[in-house]
Structure formats: structure tokens, C-alpha cells
Amino acid sequence: MKLRLRIASFSAPLVALSIAFGLSSLILLFIGKDPIETFRIMFEYGIKGKSIVSIINRSIPLYISAIAVAVGFKMGLFNIGVEGQYLVASLIAAFVGSQFSIITPIHILFIIIIAVASSAMWAAIAGYLKVKKGIHEVISTIMLNYIGTGLIAYGLTNVFDEAGSDYELPRTPELPESGKMPALNNLFRLEDLQDLHGFLFVAIVVGIFYYWLVWKTTLGFDLRITGANPVAAKFSGINPNRLIIVAMVTSGGFAGLVGLGPLLGYFHRFTIDFPTGLGFAGIAVALLGRNHPFGMGIGALLFAFLERSSQILDLNDVPKEIERMLQAFILLIVVVFYEIIRRFIVKQQVKDASKKVET
Amino acid sequence: MIKNIYSFILKRYIVITPLLLVLIVAQREEYSQLTTSGTFGSAIRLAIPIMLAGLGGLFSEKTGVVNIGLEGMMIMGTWFGAWGGFTYGAWQGVFIGMLGGALFGLIHAIATVSFQVDHIVSGVAINILAAGVARFLNVISFEDVAYASSTASPRITGEIGKMTVPFLAGGPINDEETFNLFGSIENLDIFLISDFAGFILGFLSNISYLTIFALAIVPFSLIILWHTPIGLQMRSVGEYPTGSESLGVNVYLMKYIGVTISGALSGLAGAYLVVGGTGIYLEGQTGGRGFIGLASMLFGNYKPFGILMGSGLFGFADALQLRSPQAVHGLLIVISIFLFVLVLKTLFEKKYTQSLISLLFSGAFLIWFLNSTTIPNQFVYFTPHITTLIVLSFANQRIKLPEKIGVPYKKGELN
Numbered sequence: 001m002k003l004r005l006r007i008a009s010f011s012a013p014l015v016a017l018s019i020a021f022g023l024s025s026l027i028l029l030f031i032g033k034d035p036i037e038t039f040r041i042m043f044e045y046g047i048k049g050k051s052i053v054s055i056i057n058r059s060i061p062l063y064i065s066a067i068a069v070a071v072g073f074k075m076g077l078f079n080i081g082v083e084g085q086y087l088v089a090s091l092i093a094a095f096v097g098s099q100f101s102i103i104t105p106i107h108i109l110f111i112i113i114i115a116v117a118s119s120a121m122w123a124a125i126a127g128y129l130k131v132k133k134g135i136h137e138v139i140s141t142i143m144l145n146y147i148g149t150g151l152i153a154y155g156l157t158n159v160f161d162e163a164g165s166d167y168e169l170p171r172t173p174e175l176p177e178s179g180k181m182p183a184l185n186n187l188f189r190l191e192d193l194q195d196l197h198g199f200l201f202v203a204i205v206v207g208i209f210y211y212w213l214v215w216k217t218t219l220g221f222d223l224r225i226t227g228a229n230p231v232a233a234k235f236s237g238i239n240p241n242r243l244i245i246v247a248m249v250t251s252g253g254f255a256g257l258v259g260l261g262p263l264l265g266y267f268h269r270f271t272i273d274f275p276t277g278l279g280f281a282g283i284a285v286a287l288l289g290r291n292h293p294f295g296m297g298i299g300a301l302l303f304a305f306l307e308r309s310s311q312i313l314d315l316n317d318v319p320k321e322i323e324r325m326l327q328a329f330i331l332l333i334v335v336v337f338y339e340i341i342r343r344f345i346v347k348q349q350v351k352d353a354s355k356k357v358e359t
Numbered sequence: 360m361i362k363n364i365y366s367f368i369l370k371r372y373i374v375i376t377p378l379l380l381v382l383i384v385a386q387r388e389e390y391s392q393l394t395t396s397g398t399f400g401s402a403i404r405l406a407i408p409i410m411l412a413g414l415g416g417l418f419s420e421k422t423g424v425v426n427i428g429l430e431g432m433m434i435m436g437t438w439f440g441a442w443g444g445f446t447y448g449a450w451q452g453v454f455i456g457m458l459g460g461a462l463f464g465l466i467h468a469i470a471t472v473s474f475q476v477d478h479i480v481s482g483v484a485i486n487i488l489a490a491g492v493a494r495f496l497n498v499i500s501f502e503d504v505a506y507a508s509s510t511a512s513p514r515i516t517g518e519i520g521k522m523t524v525p526f527l528a529g530g531p532i533n534d535e536e537t538f539n540l541f542g543s544i545e546n547l548d549i550f551l552i553s554d555f556a557g558f559i560l561g562f563l564s565n566i567s568y569l570t571i572f573a574l575a576i577v578p579f580s581l582i583i584l585w586h587t588p589i590g591l592q593m594r595s596v597g598e599y600p601t602g603s604e605s606l607g608v609n610v611y612l613m614k615y616i617g618v619t620i621s622g623a624l625s626g627l628a629g630a631y632l633v634v635g636g637t638g639i640y641l642e643g644q645t646g647g648r649g650f651i652g653l654a655s656m657l658f659g660n661y662k663p664f665g666i667l668m669g670s671g672l673f674g675f676a677d678a679l680q681l682r683s684p685q686a687v688h689g690l691l692i693v694i695s696i697f698l699f700v701l702v703l704k705t706l707f708e709k710k711y712t713q714s715l716i717s718l719l720f721s722g723a724f725l726i727w728f729l730n731s732t733t734i735p736n737q738f739v740y741f742t743p744h745i746t747t748l749i750v751l752s753f754a755n756q757r758i759k760l761p762e763k764i765g766v767p768y769k770k771g772e773l774n
Contacts, residue, residue, distance in 0.1 A: 027495075078479055078483070132752075135752060138650070139650055139657075140751075143654075146740075147744055150740045158735070287480060324495060328487050332466070332470070335477075339475055
């Protein structure tokens with residue numbers, strides 16, 4: 001692609017960001033708060049050392065969740081069920097992982113495998129329903145989210161609850177020491193700050209693996225060609241039904257990792273207040289980052305930054321929910337601008353091509 | 360004649376068998392809640408939001424725009440409904456809720472029609488946006504109001520009247536009680552007849568004017584879409600936009616109208632949840648009903664009365680879950696026997712693996728039924744959602760989608 005077009009395509013998220021901030025400023029003005037002051041406070045709080053560690057920790061599950069969604073998006077498959085998948089997987093992994101103790105790397109690897117497998121199996125149901133029963137994956141995954149929530153509530157109180165504990169809320173037994181992922185603070189000399197989750201490494205590996213999978217393998221090629229032109233893909237010999245199942249299972253497999261950052265790094269058990277909503281946030285990050293491993297990384301960091309820095313707002317008498325609006329505005333505006341830019345680029349390419357033909 | 364009935368049963372066995380089984384199971388004392396007028400009454404109340412969302416989906420998808428954002432528009436309906444209801448009164452709340460939904464429908468239309476954003480992407484974005492906006496509005500509007508929190512609004516003021524039809528359902532005339540025809544039939548406990556009377560009674564007694572208003576939208580949509588010129592234009596845009604354009608139809612305008620009406624109906628669905636139900640806005644109270652509405656639209660094969668039936672089914676599942684967890688337990692044996700019928704059918708068709716799987720599940724449900732007296736609360740909670748999946752897996756093969764559904768249309772481009 002030509003440099004001019006490349007710049008154009010990068011301008012979309014920036015323009016969307018400015019518009020979103022502009023809109024949020026208007027809203028802040030409307031409710032009688034000073035927008036510039038508000039954003040200054042948020043920024044100042046967000047770049048403190050403590051905040052930065054927290055932002056990175058928050059961005060890990062967001063990033064993995066975005067990747068899980070993006071695998072499906074690449075072929076035009078909408079896995080809205082990452083939410084349910086990672087929660088189911090986290091519960092099972094937390095319970096199984098707490099039942100034994102071996103050396104740390106093997107223990108953690110084992111937990112990861114359990115999580116990925118259970119999540120992939122849960123996602124496979126949606127794939128099966130789409131291929132065999134023709135149910136659109138958006139409906140089936142949403143319904144599976146609710147079913148999963150019910151099953152988790154039942155499992156947590158009746159099956160996986162810590163035996164003999166006098167803690168009044170249901171929770172799984174704590175992971176043994178060998179199942180806890182060591183923090184990275186010593187590595188980066190961050191002694192006086194809170195734990196930087198070791199799962200950061202896994203997130204980076206997942207990002208690289210995702211890149212390799214989508215852009216360097218046959219499966220990835222099949223995914224992309226199906227996403228770009230399903231009819232052409234079919235004629236090139238791709239079996240769409242098989243691919244739907246494979247994509248759904250792969251997406252679900254990534255989803256299984258979403259909950260592990262908080263689980264292995266901080267919670268060490270599955271409780272009622274285990275973080276939810278990461279699956280839906282992942283959709284937003286995937287759309288923002290255009291399914292690109294690097295773009296989604298930036299998107300995850302941005303959303304994590306907004307989440308963290310808005311925590312200070314309540315102390316300054318500004319409702320911190322403005323952050324949710326801001327995220328949602330960014331998302332909606334960015335999808336509109338990507339489409340505008342995409343059309344612009346296609347037009348330019350056609351123009352350039354026709355010029356070549358003329359000369 | 361008999362041959363006709365026979366073929367009708369064969370074709371519709373998926374609907375008829377479970378229905379008969381439910382009726383038979385309901386004869387047992389502990390499962391009698393399955394078919395009382397009380398259950399049907401609340402089934403109707405719970406079906407209305409799903410039906411309205413389904414009709415919303417219909418208006419949007421008939422013009423070729425997929426609307427996954429129904430859920431978000433419904434969320435806007437719940438919040439604006441609660442805000443309007445608190446500030447001005449119940450009916451005003453309904454109207455303001457509709458406006459809130461319509462506003463988000465308009466946003467979806469701008470994104471998908473004017474900017475040709477992928478319909479599902481835009482819908483997903485709408486859902487996320489609506490959740491954020493509702494939370495924010497709730498925080499800033501009810502900051503200093505008693506009984507409100509960041510996730511709940513204060514109670515609405517005023518209420519919507521209810522009525523009971525005189526003579527048929529024992530409604531009063533000039534404060535004097537009248538004869539309750541269907542009520543007395545229901546109390547006779549005759550198989551089938553009493554159950555049917557209970558069903559009718561659910562429609563006739565204690566029914567809110569808002570419910571009547573909502574039910575009236577079903578024939579109204581049918582007339583608008585299939586019997587008016589503008590309805591024809593809207594449908595043509597979903598089937599063949601290029602052709603419509605050449606005949607002078609304003610394709611963009613039709614899509615805008617369809618999607619905005621869709622938003623308004625979803626907004627009404629949300630407002631109904633608040634004004635006709637809880638009386639307050641609660642975060643997450645839509646509970647996926649927008650998506651269930653979409654499912655009822657698919658089940659109803661894009662027909663208003665089909666949507667009514669589909670949403671009735673899901674509303675029934677929802678009502679059981681709320682009113683009588685005990686009765687849900689009776690459904691286990693229904694599922695088990697129904698699966699056994701499937702076993703016989705697949706054996707007859709010589710699909711042995713399928714019948715083996717059905718047999719296994721049938722046995723599993725039977726064992727579950729025999730070894731328990733209730734279903735855990737947590738399972739009861741997702742009855743409507745699992746019903747949705749089961750119903751769609753049996754009903755989804757014969758749908759006629761609008762030809763150009765989900766295809767972005769741009770003037771001057773062939774597609």
C-alpha cells in the first residue's frame with residue numbers, strides 16, 4: 001500500500017479518539033464540570049507508577065479477550081460468547097488447579113490447558129449449533145452466556161465450593177503456592193509497587209501466536225479469505241462448516257486464557273467477585289484494534305488506562321461513569337471512521353489503477 | 360380428511376407432542392401450575408417485551424438491516440421509561456422510553472445506512488454504548504434522589520390501569536361482580552377444556568391497558584408492512600434495493616424509517632419492562648430479552664403473528680421460571696418423552712447415530728426426573744434461554760430471509 005493511503009488508514013482511530021473526547025467534553029460541560037480539568041486529573045493520575053502497573057495488569061485479560069474475538073472476526077464469525085467461555089473456564093481451572101500441587105511451571109501449564117480445553121468445548125456448542133442447526137452464532141453465544149452464568153452459580157455453590165470453610169460466600173479452594181504465577185516486580189525492579197502479573201508474558205506469547213496463526217498458516221489464510229469473500233472461499237475448496245467449527249473452537253480456546261491473568265496473579269481462586277465483562281470489553285478492543293495484534297495491544301492499553309484513570313474522578317466530584325461513555329463513543333465512532341477510510345482507500349486504489357492503464 | 364390430519368400431525372409433531380405432553384403432565388397436582396390462568400397471565404406479561412423486540416427486529420430486517428442492537432435499544436427504553444415515569448407519570452414514561460429507543464435506532468441507521476458499517480459490528484457497538492449511556496444517565500439524573508443508586512432508579516409515579524372483562528372473566532360492571540365464565544370452567548378441572556379456559560382467562564382478566572396497546576401493534580405491523588404502499592417499499596428495499604431504486608423508491612429513507620421504528624418498538628419493550636413490571640430501572644434487567652426477541656422473529660419466520668406465537672412460547676418459559684420453579688421440574692419428563700419420540704422417528708428414518716444420542720439424553724433426563732423433586736434455582740433462571748436454543752434448533756430450517764439482509768447498500772453500486 002502506498003504511504004499516502006497508509007497514513008490515511010492510521011488517521012481513523014486518531015480522528016475517532018478526538019471526536020469521542022470532544023463529545024465527552026460537551027457532556028461534561030452540560031453537567032457543569034470542566035472537561036479540561038477533568039481530563040488533566042485523569043491523565044495525571046493515570047501516569048503514576050502505581051497506576052501504570054494496574055493499567056498493564058488490566059490490559060492483559062482485555063488483550064487476550066480481544067484476540068479471542070478477533071479470530072472469529074477474521075472470518076466474519078461473531079463470538080459474542082467470550083464472556084461466558086472465560087468464566088466457565090476460569091471456574092473449572094481454578095477448581096482443578098487447587099486439587100493438587102507440583103512444581104510451578106508444570107502446575108501453571110496444566111491450569112492453562114484445563115482452561116483452554118474447557119473453554120474451547122463450551123464454544124464448540126455454538127459452532128455445532130451454527131453448522132448443524134443453522135442458529136446464528138450471535139444468538140447462540142448470548143444464550144450460552146446466560147446458561148453459563150447459571151451453571152457457574154450452581155457449580156460454585158454445590159460442586160466446587162471449598163469444603164469445610166466458614167467463609168459465608170461460595171468460593172473454590174485457594175490455589176496452592178505452586179499454582180500461583182510469580183509477579184514480575186523483581187525482574188523490572190518495581191519493589192515498592194503492587195504485583196505486576198506474570199501473565200503478561202503469556203499475553204505477549206498469545207499475541208505473537210495469533211499473528212503467526214492468522215497470517216502465516218493455511219488455517220489463517222482460510223479464515224481471512226472466508227472473511228473477505230465467502231463465495232470465493234467456497235469455490236477455492238474451503239469447507240465452510242469445518243472452518244466454522246475450527247474457528248469457534250480456536251476462539252474459545254483463546255477465551256479460556258482471559259480469566260487466568262486475574263486468577264493466577266491476584267485472586268488465586270474463583271469467587272463471586274471474579275471480574276466479569278471482560279468478554280464484552282474484548283469485542284470493543286478487537287474492533288478498535290482492527291483485529292491486528294499490535295492495534296489490539298494499543299486498544300487494550302487505552303481502555304485499561306481509561307478504566308484506571310477514571311477511578312480518581314469520584315474524589316473530584318465528577319461521575320466516573322463518564323469513562324464508560326467515552327469508551328462507547330470511541331468504539332462507535334471508530335467503526336464508522338474505519339468504514340469511511342476503507343471506502344476512501346478502495347476508491348484511491350481504483351483511481352491509481354486506472355491511471356496506470358491510461359499511461 | 361383423516362389423511363390430512365395425519366400429515367398435519369407428522370409435519371407439526373415438533374409443536375404438537377410437547378404441547379400434549381405439557382397438558383398431560385399438568386394434570387398432576389404438583390405440576391398444575393403449568394397451565395393455570397395465573398401462569399398464562401404472567402406468561403403474557405413476560406411475552407410482550409420479547410414480542411415487541413421481535414417486531415422491532417422485523418421492521419429493521421425487512422428493510423435489509425440486521426439489528427443486533429435490539430438489546431441496547433431496549434436498555435435505553437428501560438432507562439428512559441423509568442426516567443419519564445419518575446418525572447412525568449406512567450404513560451409519559453412509555454412514550455419517552457419509545458423515544459429513547461428510537462434515538463438509538465436512528466444511531467444504528469446512521470451507522471449502517473449512511474456509512475455502510477457492518478450491521479453486526481454496529482449492533483454490537485450500540486449494545487455496549489447503550490449500557491454505558493444508561494449507567495451514566497442514571498448516575499447523573501438521580502444523584503440526590505432517595506431510593507436510587509448507580510444501578511437502580513427511583514420508583515415511577517402513577518400507574519397504568521388494568522381491566523377484567525365482565526361476564527367472561529368476572530370483571531365488575533359499576534362495581535358489581537359479574538359471572539366468571541372461564542374462571543368456573545377452569546375450576547372444573549376437565550382435561551384440555553379447563554387448561555384452555557385458563558389460557559383464555561389469562562388474556563381476559565387483570566390485563567393492563569399497556570398490554571392491550573402492545574398486542575394491538577401485532578395486527579398493526581401486519582397492515583403497515585403488507586398492506587400499505589410504504590410497507591411494500593420497505594420490504595422491497597430488503598429484497599432488491601437496486602431494483603427499488605430504479606423504480607424511484609428512496610432506499611435510504613426506507614431503511615431509516617425501518618430501523619428507527621425498530622428502535623422505537625424495542626424502546627417500548629424496555630419501557631414495558633419498567634412501567635408494566637418492576638416499576639424501577641435496574642441495570643441488566645433486560646437480561647438478553649432483545650436477543651430472545653430476535654429469536655422469536657426467526658421462529659415466527661418474519662411474520663407478526665408468528666412472532667406473537669414465538670414470544671408467547673418464550674414468555675411461558677420465563678413465567679414458569681418466575682412463578683413456579685416446581686413446575687419446571689415437570690418439564691424434565693416432557694423433554695425425556697419428547698426425545699424418546701425423536702428416537703422412534705429417527706429409527707424409522709434409519710438414522711441410527713442420531714437416535715442413539717437422543718436415547719442417551721432421553722434416559723439422562725428420565726433419571727434426573729426420577730431422582731429429584733425440584734430443579735436447582737440456578738438452572739431455573741436460564742429456562743427461557745435454553746428454551747430459545749432448543750426451539751431454534753428444531754424450527755430453524757424453513758426460514759425465508761429477506762434477500763439482501765445484512766448487505767450494506769450504497770447508491771450507484773451494484774449489489
